[in-house]
Amino acid sequence: MGNSSFFFFVFCFIFLLVLGTCDCLSDQEKDRIDQLPGQPSNVDxxxxxGYVTVNEEAGRALFYWLTESPANRDPKSRPLLLWLNGGPGCSSVAYGAAEEIGPLxxxxxGRTLFSNPYxxxxxxxxxFLESPAGVGYSYSNTTSDLYTFGDAKTAEDSYAFLVNWFERFPQYKHRDFYISGESYAGHYVPQLSQLIYERNKGVKNPVINFKGFMVGNAVTDDYNDYVGTFEYWWTHGLISDSTYKSLQKTCEGSSSEHPPVxxxxxxxxxxxEQGRIDPYSIYTRPCSYTTSLKRRGRYPWMRGAYDxxxxxxxxxxxxxxxxxxxxxxNITKLSYPWQTCSDIVGGYWTDSPLSMLPIYKELIAAGLRVWVFSGDTDSVVPLTATRYSIDALNLxxxxxxxPWYDNGxxxxxxxxxxGLTFVTVTGAGHEVPLHRPxxxxxxxxxxxxxxxxxxSSISI
Structure with missing residues (x-):
């Protein structure tokens, strides 16, 4: 073997050795966002x-967005919060992240971003998790999945996401972990919480160190949601006496998924009778009334998000x-555009339990932290509905x-x-952090x- 051949052989050997041991970039590092288009210069x-596969066989993968605490807030010491929006079929990236609690x-x-001071x-x-598959950027290679989602399948996929996500981000293992959300996430959050709690049983140091959950303007119990909603409409002058009585007679006690004719x-x-109002915030002017109602539907039942x-x-x-x-x-080049809410997923929901109250009772008895909050100008999942549901727990x-105070x-x-703390936020609609950040x-x-x-008055 000549010198040139020898050196070529050595070079190839070293190259292959390095290639085999470096594993290039870790999956976590591949998911790092260098910079978002239009983001402000003060992002700290x-x-x-990116995507986390939740079902290999079906090719289902859920999209997430992680925004850590700023460097001067010591992110390594901070807990982890999973935020879920409802619908069913609405994007947590669109609502929770981009207009409510997220930093950007x-x-x-529609092209640039600004910092959220709160x-x-x-x-x-x-x-933030877009769940189930078919919502936002999340996808499935099995088309029938989009027509067969319901509460149970969504909870299982969300749990699978968390298990796999913690493997990609091991620095969050055993960290204090909470879940929060709003609207139909009033189903998602308790059911996922229950799944985590039950699968943590007997585990001394669980990877998912679940501490509790908080939900806002949350769909909770069909019977009490009906009673409280109709009462809110009537007491706020949105409907007539006769319609109120008709709603009480024909709707209360029926299933919200399949109400009678x-x-x-x-x-x-x-x-x-309610007219051109924004039902998600009854005292503010709607932005796009006609388009919104045509796309999402109004009350059948508790569907959609603030518009x-x-x-x-x-x-x-x-x-x-x-x-x-x-x-x-969008690494698979979806055949449809990204939407704030998926018409397909929300339109073909297969299972929705009548009540979350049994789960509340189980998790309260387990000593988990449970908070419920409500904006008082929302007529879709109003304050009165939530109060009736909480009252039914007999705590x-x-x-x-x-009254609680802010700046006097x-x-x-x-x-x-x-076992439960209930908080109202005055002047807030369906999305409390949007109206009262x-x-x-x-x-x-x-x-x-x-x-x-x-x-008393406090400062922040």
Whole structure:
């Protein structure tokens, strides 16, 4: 063998050795976001996004976006919060991240971002999940999946996501972990919480160190949701006496997934009587009334999400090719555009239990932290519905109804039960952090610290 051949052989051997041992970039590092298009210059936190496979056989993969706490907030010491939006079929990236609790929100041009001064990532590392497959960037290679999702399958896939995600991000293993969400996530959050709790049983040091959950304006119990919603409409002057009585007679006690024909007729009458309002925030002007109602439907039942103009900005931003590239998203080149809410997934929901109250009872008895909050200008899952559901738990009262304050003004009211804390936020609609970001930030801080809402003015 000549010298040139020898050196070539040595070079190849070293190259293959290095290639075989470096494993190039880790999956976590591959998910790192260098910079999002249009992001402000003052971003001081790490971001990751990408896909986690939850079912190899079907080819189902869920998309996530992680926004860690800023460097000066010591992200390594902060807990991890999973945020879920409902629908079913609505994107947590569009709502929770881009217009509610996330650090980066979308400007009206649909191309640039601005910093949210009340982002919850100042208190915790935030993980947003688009679930189930078919929502947002999440996908399945088995088309029938999109028509067969329901509560149970969604919970199982979300749990599989978490198990695999913690393997990709081992630094979060055993870290204090919480779940929060709103609207139909009033089903997602308790069911996923129950799954984690039950599978952690007997494990001394669980990887998913689940501590508790918090839900807002949450679909909870069909019977009480009906009773409380109709009462809210009537007491706020949104419907007539006769329609109120008709709703009580034809709807209460029926399934929200399959209401009888007479109930549907009464609901349609109620919709006409309410007129051109934004049902998710009854005292604010709707942005795109006609388009919104045509696309999502109004009340059959508790479907959809708040429809401010910010939804339009999300539809524009998350469909930009450069944005999808930065997010490591749409890698399979989906045949449909990214949507804030999936019409297919939401339109073919297969199973939805009548009540989450049995799960509440189980998790409260287990000593997990449970908080429920409610914006008081939402008519879709209103304050009265939530109060009736909580009352049905028959919990002992620790601290009776009292006002909590922010800067000398009432921020809402609270009642503390044995095992559950209930908080209202005055002037907030369906998406509390969108309408009252500062008060929502105070609420989340109190939840993490497990401290009652302040009875006097506080500063942040």
């Amino acid at each position: 936190f790490e971001q990751y996004s 929100h979308i400007n009206s041009d 982002s919850w990532n100042k208190l915790a590392n935030l993980l 007479e109930c549907i007729r009464a609901l349609n009458t109620a919709e006409m 401010p103009c910010t939804e339009n900005y999300s539809n524009q931003y998350f469909n930009l090719p450069e944005v999808q590239k930065a997010f490591h998203a 002992s009262t620790i601290a009776n109804w009292y 003004k009432v921020g809402g009211w609270s009642q503390i039960y044995d 500062r008060q929502a930030f105070i609420l989340f801080r109190s939840f993490l610290e497990n401290k009652a809402m302040e009875r």
